[in-house]
Amino acid sequence: MAPNQDERLARLAREAQPGQIMTAAKRLLASWQRSEEYGVSAETAEPAWAGNIESDSLFFQCGREVLTGLHSTLANEPLSLMLTDADGLVLNRFSGDTSLLRALDKVYLAPGFAFSERDAGTNGLGLALADRTPTLVRAEEHYSASLRTYTCAAVPVLDPVTGRLEGSVNITTWSKSSPELLLALAQSAASNTSTLMLARSQGRSRKPAPRGGVFRVQRGRFEPGSGTLRAMSSVWTDALDQATRALAAGRVVAAVGEPGTGRATLLGQALRQAHPRSRILCAAAPAPEDVEAWLSLWTPELAKPETAVIVENVDALPAWGAQALHERATAALRSLRPASDGSPPALVWAVTSDDLAAIPQPLGAMVDTVVSVPSLRERSGDIMPLARYAARQTRLREVDVSSAAERVLTGYDWPGNIDELFRVIHAASLRTETIDVQHLPPALAGPPGPHLTRIESFERDEIVRCLSRPGITVGMAADELGLSRATIYRRMARLGIVLPR
Numbered sequence: 001m002a003p004n005q006d007e008r009l010a011r012l013a014r015e016a017q018p019g020q021i022m023t024a025a026k027r028l029l030a031s032w033q034r035s036e037e038y039g040v041s042a043e044t045a046e047p048a049w050a051g052n053i054e055s056d057s058l059f060f061q062c063g064r065e066v067l068t069g070l071h072s073t074l075a076n077e078p079l080s081l082m083l084t085d086a087d088g089l090v091l092n093r094f095s096g097d098t099s100l101l102r103a104l105d106k107v108y109l110a111p112g113f114a115f116s117e118r119d120a121g122t123n124g125l126g127l128a129l130a131d132r133t134p135t136l137v138r139a140e141e142h143y144s145a146s147l148r149t150y151t152c153a154a155v156p157v158l159d160p161v162t163g164r165l166e167g168s169v170n171i172t173t174w175s176k177s178s179p180e181l182l183l184a185l186a187q188s189a190a191s192n193t194s195t196l197m198l199a200r201s202q203g204r205s206r207k208p209a210p211r212g213g214v215f216r217v218q219r220g221r222f223e224p225g226s227g228t229l230r231a232m233s234s235v236w237t238d239a240l241d242q243a244t245r246a247l248a249a250g251r252v253v254a255a256v257g258e259p260g261t262g263r264a265t266l267l268g269q270a271l272r273q274a275h276p277r278s279r280i281l282c283a284a285a286p287a288p289e290d291v292e293a294w295l296s297l298w299t300p301e302l303a304k305p306e307t308a309v310i311v312e313n314v315d316a317l318p319a320w321g322a323q324a325l326h327e328r329a330t331a332a333l334r335s336l337r338p339a340s341d342g343s344p345p346a347l348v349w350a351v352t353s354d355d356l357a358a359i360p361q362p363l364g365a366m367v368d369t370v371v372s373v374p375s376l377r378e379r380s381g382d383i384m385p386l387a388r389y390a391a392r393q394t395r396l397r398e399v400d401v402s403s404a405a406e407r408v409l410t411g412y413d414w415p416g417n418i419d420e421l422f423r424v425i426h427a428a429s430l431r432t433e434t435i436d437v438q439h440l441p442p443a444l445a446g447p448p449g450p451h452l453t454r455i456e457s458f459e460r461d462e463i464v465r466c467l468s469r470p471g472i473t474v475g476m477a478a479d480e481l482g483l484s485r486a487t488i489y490r491r492m493a494r495l496g497i498v499l500p501r
Contacts, residue, residue: 027131028122028141030320034130035121035143045120045144047113050089059157059166060091062196066189067094067169078177080104081189082170084125084154088116091167100174107146109172117319120144124152125170130360131318132156132165133288134190136183139175151175153182155190160198162259163316164354169193212286214298233381235374236266243270243350243371247308251368253350254314254359260417261373263352264312271308275348284312291321295328302332308348315358322360329366376414376421383410383421390422394429402436412444438465460495463488467497 040046054060063083071081071094080095090111095101104110117126121143128135134155139148154170169190171182232240239255246253247270255263264282271280281301286294301307317325329347336345353359356370376383384401387409391399401409414420428439442464466477478488491497 024136027127027135027320028137030323031117031122031127031130032143034117034319034323038118038121040118040121041144042121043144044146045107045115045123047108047115047119049108050112050114053089053091053111054085055091057166058197058200059085059159059193062200063157063167063169063189063193064092066192066196067092070094070185070189071096078173079182080109080172082109082125082172083167084115084129084170085167086129086165087114088119088126088129088168089114090170100172103149104172107149109147109150120147123147124172125154125168128154128156128168128170129165131288131320132316133318134183134187136179138179149175151177151179151182153179153186155183155186157190157193160194161201166197212284212290212294214281214283214294232385233379235379236262236382239371239373240266240269242369243267244273246369246371247271247348247350248274250346250348252347252366253369253371254356254367255350255352255371255373256355257373258354258375258417259313260419261375262418263373264310266371266373267310267350267352271310271348271350275306275308278306278308278348280308280310282310282312285314285316285321288318288321291318291324295321295324299325299328299332302329302347302349303335305336309350311349311351313353314351314363315353315355315360317360317363319360322363326362326366376417380410383414386418386421387425390425391429391435394426399429399432400434402434404437405435405440408437408440408444456495459491460497463492463495463497 060083067081067083074081075096078097078100080093080097080100082093083091085091090109090113092111093101093104093109095104109115114120115123115126117123117130120126122137123142123144124135124137127137134153136151136153138151142148142150150172151174152170152172154168156168157166158164159166169186171186171189173179173182243253243255243266253267253270255267257263268280268282271278281298283294283298285291298309302309311325314322329349333345333347336347338345351359351363351367356364356367359367376386384406387401388399391401409421416423424441424444425435428435432439442461462481463477466472466480467474474488474492475485478485481488483491
């Protein structure tokens, strides 16, 4: 690193006092250190050219619409508005300042080039994506000297339904310009993009923000006596056996798959079998601003004997949080004593993530074994055992499920996986001693089409409600709704209503 880089890094380190909540200076320090480890040039940013840009995603379409509107009001300002994907690839760019555009072209801050930290070192959009939080990087704070002509503000955009990181909104201006309003503008554009995505997401509900949390896994929750283990499909038990063997051998396991598939439950069961005497702590990743307090709460437990830890949704951790967790895990490992048989000490822990590639480094490098947890739609044999378990947990006794309701439950795709199934069964179990079709959401029998309006959704729900009552025929339902038999059949076909016989 060049001498001036050393001086800058030293100043950032002095500003980042140990024990404080993560400040902008500490985040910059961590980013500069990662940039050096990535081997990024301290003189010239050399982003990768990614070629074709995917422009058919909901995020791209909504983001482009928002930035187009914002650009129309800022056309005479020396600003460049950009949309990037989750990997830092610049998808589009809006600016009315031709001199700024020419200058940005010289450093390749243009559509088709990737400006992640790994590609271009510390920069606004790269750091916003790495730490998943709004970020302002002023001119002198860029890692590569060629970017210090600019000041950049960037805000990550999450899919409002799934919570997945989609990309960022980035606003870049000259270094001499006042940056005070940049971040506010970027936050407004990112929020409007997310809101527009939700409005066009076919009526799906917004995913709650991550709350984090740390709790102890009680023994009864994962034991065979709960009724969920012995009755599960071979797909589940095969994954469970793989995780158990790996954890018993002292390996770090990552359970990967869609959210809500039971990844943490599988790890809890595996840890109980592999280390029956251990207490199990589960730490769910929080929002980025809460990571420092979250780490302080539970990482001291890593060094305690007979303790196993599951870190849920580790892919949601910001880059600096992953680095901090790695450092604390390494320190905990050094403090452990060798086993009674003389074998080297090992931490007992596992993580969950959407996939291995999403786990931020250096945590990803610590994973020894990857266990894939299939979605619920890929293991339909688990639907009814889980449904009966959820009903029993709700009423603390057995709850019957009619054959018609069972066919509806097993025929549905469950995009929200086990979490969605449990919500549906919990609501139904509170209403009845025998769950039948009329106790289930109408959408399970007639899934909404891609362009279903609110009026059509109401119409679908009313038809399903009538047809779900015991003994009613299509003709009787048509009479009740004031429709002819031919009309109700046409509407059932148009609205996708398929009820079990």
